[in-house]
Amino acid sequence: MSLPNHFDLLATDGAARTGLLTTPHGEVRTPAFMPCATAGAMKGVRWREVREAGADIVLGNTYHLMLRPGAERIAALGGLQTFTGWNGPMLTDSGGFQVMSLSALRKVTESAVTFRSHIDGAKVELSPERSIEVQRLLGSDIAMQMDECVRLPAERADVERAMQLSLRWAERSKRAFETAPRGTMLFGIAQGGDVAELRRASARGLVEIGFHGYAIGGLAVGEPQAVMLDMIEEVAPVLPRERPRYLMGVGTPEDMLEAVARGIDMFDCVMPTRNGRHGVAFTRFGQVNLRNARHADDPRPLDEESSWPSTRSYARAYLHHLVKSGETLGAMLLSEINIAYYQRLMHDIRAAISTGTLASLCERTRVEWANGDIAPR
């Protein structure tokens, strides 16, 4: 059965693509960066700033939300978009990745994964079918199949076993999604670690099953960037051109530039907010660590040419003071500044692809990053 396609490919530039993904809660311009609203909230950023920064879609985490406040509760409250007040498109992961990284005493069998909640120690079972059920209860616009993600480096036999299991779970996920509301989407996830042959086999298997879109999972888990880019180059050509492609858990601005140039349409990462909480700003000049004493007396903003008000108005000295003092406002402002930088980069990438100038944008951007921060004064 061929699934309806909600993705319009608007322009390409080499392997890079820009398009429009239509979800029940609104349109998503691609390439898109999805900020992480892990437990139904961005860490330290109000929805208003997320929207103003230019985000069309955010990510919610099935693992966190099923444990607290509970998927059935969110469903009764009108779904995740209404519950949180975001009221826009939301993608939910399957929960599988967090089970592996956050919970204790997990056990993976053919049918499901059982684990203990990191909140209260309760024993929970998550099967591909339950994951889809939870994501439907959450009211997700884009659901992800459950998969098993192996931490790299790993033995090829382990990678292959997890990839094959993920493919069988992909089939079960698709069956469980058959009665999902019209307009919602299910993405399959290509696994296969750092083994080109397994990556291609995984992608081919997924395409045979057929999904609304395709993700590449199990990367950005510790391998070198070159390995990640190689794997994208293996997988992308196997995927149908007309479907959206999502590189999960990636990444730095550098990673995203490279991945877009290889045909990726969607990203998510906690880095903008996590680094913001640690005093680091993403800027045109690269990453700027506001903890550094060089900023203590500097009245200049992070980037006086930025389109984002907080980036071009607050003194570096003030941000330094907030970070050093542990004031919440420091984490709030830097998280917001970072989300805005990521969204602005996506905006510029989309514009460049539309005009066939991605290569020069990439070159200019890399030169700016390489030049580093403005000189101290």
Add this chain to the structure above:
Amino acid sequence: MSLPNHFDLLATDGAARTGLLTTPHGEVRTPAFMPCATAGAMKGVRWREVREAGADIVLGNTYHLMLRPGAERIAALGGLQTFTGWNGPMLTDSGGFQVMSLSALRKVTESAVTFRSHIDGAKVELSPERSIEVQRLLGSDIAMQMDECVRLPAERADVERAMQLSLRWAERSKRAFETAPRGTMLFGIAQGGDVAELRRASARGLVEIGFHGYAIGGLAVGEPQAVMLDMIEEVAPVLPRERPRYLMGVGTPEDMLEAVARGIDMFDCVMPTRNGRHGVAFTRFGQVNLRNARHADDPRPLDEESSWPSTRSYARAYLHHLVKSGETLGAMLLSEINIAYYQRLMHDIRAAISTGTLASLCERTRVEWANGDIAPR
């Protein structure tokens, strides 16, 4: 020497007053509630929301700011208003109160108080003259004299000694302020604990010295509300009618209603943000504890008739979830909601005084608080 008066009394209603205080950084409508930007930042609230909530003026803490990032540094960066990006009126306290409550090994002498910084243990001396110097370096619109505040209950002899010392420090503060920039103000602080006679003597002493405005200090430090109100009634009649009156560190919405009715024009308190961080919202229905399980499935907002967007839009269930999950956004939203409630109350109070209807506003507001929260559903 009679000081210029920057306060216009616009209307009265019984002992209550509404007016306009003109500072170098803008006008302040009174009665005014000043949110606390202790270390140069509201805890968990962006300046944008502080302004939109209706705050005309905020308070900065001399003690915190002189220790970090340092008064001379802030002066070099253009003053507190520029440094923080607030760019509006700012009142600074003298630092004396925090020396008493936060620092270790403090020693009070006639000339100054010496203490160890709670940040790095450094030995610091703060005299009335240095306090004024620091506040001038900060660029304060309204500076406070240094005083000694005694925790209640206390022996009368201790209260009297501190009150007399504070009066002598008031004189020294005024001398130190003589060359301050035109338009900036210095407020004296009436002390005297819970002893009516000492409170009156303190106020008379201050009026003799002459200040731009007068504060009542050393209340809201553990005494019953009735004692606080008695002390206001002792002091207010002694103060010149045409000068602004500031009740320091107060308080709950109930406290403020009572104090306004007794002639107070200005307030400050950390309660809106502190209670917000602890999951408590100030509303038309009184204080609402969002930790309570009754909110877990409640899709209704805190107050659907509120003029503040977050108060009338976010589901109680969402706020409950954020608070229970320890999400920063919970503290952010509740702090903002509380600041907005305080400002709205001040707005309503000013309007009621203007139309001579304060008594009915007070009665209506007290009935709403007494009725408590909306029924669970």
